[in-house]
Amino acid sequence: MTASASVHVPRPAAGPAPGAATIGSGRALALLLFVGGLIGLAASAVLTFDKLRILENPSYVPTCNINPVISCGSVMRTEQAGVFGFPNPLIGLAAFGALAAIGAGLLAGAGYRRWFWLGLQGGTFLGVVFVHWLIDQALYEIGALCPYCMVVWATVVTLFWYTMLHNLRTGVIPVGPRLRTVVREAARYHWALPVLWAAVIALLILNRFWYYWSTLV
Template identity: 85%
Template sequence: MGAGRVFSLFVLLAALVGLAASAVLTFDKLRILEDPSYIPSCNLNPVISCGSVMRTEQAEVLGFPNPLVGLAAFGALAAIGAGLLAGAAYRRWFWLGVQAGTVVGVVFVHWLIDQALYEIGALCPYCIVVWTTVVLLFWYTTLHNLRTGVIPAGPRLQVVVREAARYHWALPVLWAAVIALLVLNRFWYYWSTLL
């Protein structure tokens, strides 16, 4: 089962953005492991502080740095996107695997968002890029799989899917607005000092 050119290009470009952010995070994490006094370039203030995030146990959920998962996952998705652009047609089981991977990814990044906001108390700009990329990949992969029948949808659900595809931008914009409001609320004590 192939995919349209726009979706294929989106998967490739989104995966490359996620891969780049994961690469920077991996580089900075390795530098911190080599030299605990290393200060990443994205340490801007008490709230936007990659180093604070990277030094927590949440940054190594599986026992190794989380960005290594990003390198593997985004690398695989970039290959899938390139394959789609070249005309590859993947079977249903393959798309279900991609769907499962994006579901795991979106659950994981929302846990990380919660941890960053309410446990760690700091934000990492590259992590935010990864969060956004994962959410977009999940959303557009889900739409693709519903529209192409990979995920079965009856006639009523197909109406919803068509409308969701028509206004495909609405859910990602709503998600970004909710996250922005949560960040604004959580760190208002700091943002208000900048006014």
């Protein structure tokens, strides 16, 4: 007599089993965290280097000073570029380095406890809030854009969204039965929110600096 082994798969958004030790992820999310972390890390490193050069030589002109609107130097010399008392890119070096390490661990087959995933969710949420404050400041207070900063914006929003989808689908963030259909549809059209976000930001940039863009037409 033989007994067939069975694998229990928890319902999406129902919450992890009480005895579950760790929660892993699919390869797609793991790769996204790893690659996104590396992209953000590279952008933060370039910004940190340019900031140090400006501190060393105030007349230094970063290579991403392209025109009056796309001007990293104009952004780096503002108070918003060091809102916590030190250059903002230093936050990116630490945060994106950690995200790349988490992604590498997941690619290697690691799993993390629920509190870890909730911490990751909270961290990416704070990143999104900070990024949107920086977007507001860049558009309506500073009046200039930094290409590397925009790379960071896009990376943070993307990582936040896909981390949240993972946490909803695996039950790290439990939702009621009525919202499970919403979660499934959001996962099905997972690309829609990042594309919509990018389109809205692009329109805001187009509108804010139309006085300059119109001269190029």
